[in-house]
Amino acid sequence: MTKAKLDTAFQTVADAGEKAFVPYIMAGDGGLSGLNERIRFLADCGATAIELGLPFSDPVADGPTIQAAGIRALEAGTTVQTVLDEVAKEKASRTVPLVIMTYLNPVFAYGVEAFASACAEAGISGLILPDLPLEEEGMVTEALKKQDIALIRLVALTSTPARIQALAERAEGFLYAVTVAGTTGERASFVDQLGTHLKALTEVSKAPVLAGFGVSTPEHVRELSQYCDGVVVGSKIVDALHQGNRQQVKDLIASRK
Numbered sequence: 310m311t312k313a314k315l316d317t318a319f320q321t322v323a324d325a326g327e328k329a330f331v332p333y334i335m336a337g338d339g340g341l342s343g344l345n346e347r348i349r350f351l352a353d354c355g356a357t358a359i360e361l362g363l364p365f366s367d368p369v370a371d372g373p374t375i376q377a378a379g380i381r382a383l384e385a386g387t388t389v390q391t392v393l394d395e396v397a398k399e400k401a402s403r404t405v406p407l408v409i410m411t412y413l414n415p416v417f418a419y420g421v422e423a424f425a426s427a428c429a430e431a432g433i434s435g436l437i438l439p440d441l442p443l444e445e446e447g448m449v450t451e452a453l454k455k456q457d458i459a460l461i462r463l464v465a466l467t468s469t470p471a472r473i474q475a476l477a478e479r480a481e482g483f484l485y486a487v488t489v490a491g492t493t494g495e496r497a498s499f500v501d502q503l504g505t506h507l508k509a510l511t512e513v514s515k516a517p518v519l520a521g522f523g524v525s526t527p528e529h530v531r532e533l534s535q536y537c538d539g540v541v542v543g544s545k546i547v548d549a550l551h552q553g554n555r556q557q558v559k560d561l562i563a564s565r566k
């Protein structure tokens with residue numbers, strides 16, 4: 310029921326003729342005790358699934374906003390264990406699927422098998438590891454499969470056609486289409502031809518295609534969603550929650566329809 314929860318959530322959105330919206334938050338930013346409340350808030354706003362970042366000291370793909378949130382979370386004493394324990398508390402009543410995003414190092418430090426089973430215990434449906442290349446994913450696929458957790462793969466703007474094909478065939482949960490060349494963070498605009506690129510991905514992917522990186526306004530959400538199955542929004546959500554601007558979060562998620 311772990312991975313299936315994610316598939317059902319995307320199917321429900323598609324059946325309603327709507328687009329998916331996956332907000333990213335950094336676990337432990339704003340205090341671990343508030344994490345479940347933030348998850349409930351995002352679910353109430355209409356999030357299709359929630360991407361939960363586990364803070365790591367060397368986050369190579371994170372831009373300034375997410376990095377700062379990670380530092381706040383680490384300074385507050387957030388660890389893999391405390392996050393999974395916290396999230397597990399509301400597992401039974403939670404309807405929105407959760408996806409963990411972190412780097413290889415914390416997973417290895419915890420132990421791949423142990424991490425996968427702790428995620429399953431906590432009710433996690435998927436995992437995003439941006440520093441795990443396709444060629445090396447055998448390190449985790451077995452353990453994730455055993456626990457029925459989806460490995461969510463990323464496609465870069467620079468991925469070759471052969472690589473796109475390989476990623477698309479293996480896609481599970483969703484395929485994360487990175488929309489910029491660079492790190493996470495708000496952007497004013499996107500490259501020309503992004504629509505064509507996203508559309509092509511939806512034609513080959515076995516799972517829904519979500520566009521993420523730089524999506525920061527309702528206009529971006531509507532624009533990019535035309536070409537794929539929905540969007541992931543990180544920095545803008547992290548920033549709005551940090552500022553206590555919940556209305557902005559509501560408006561952003563509402564723009565998915």
Ligand SMILES: O=P(O)(O)OC[C@@H](O)[C@@H](O)c1c[nH]c2ccccc12
Binds near residue numbers: 493
């Ligand atoms: O912050 P942005 O530009 O909205 O991008 C999403 C992003 O934050 C989230 O998905 C994410 C945070 N850290 C990452 C590292 C790699 C891939 C994705 C992520």
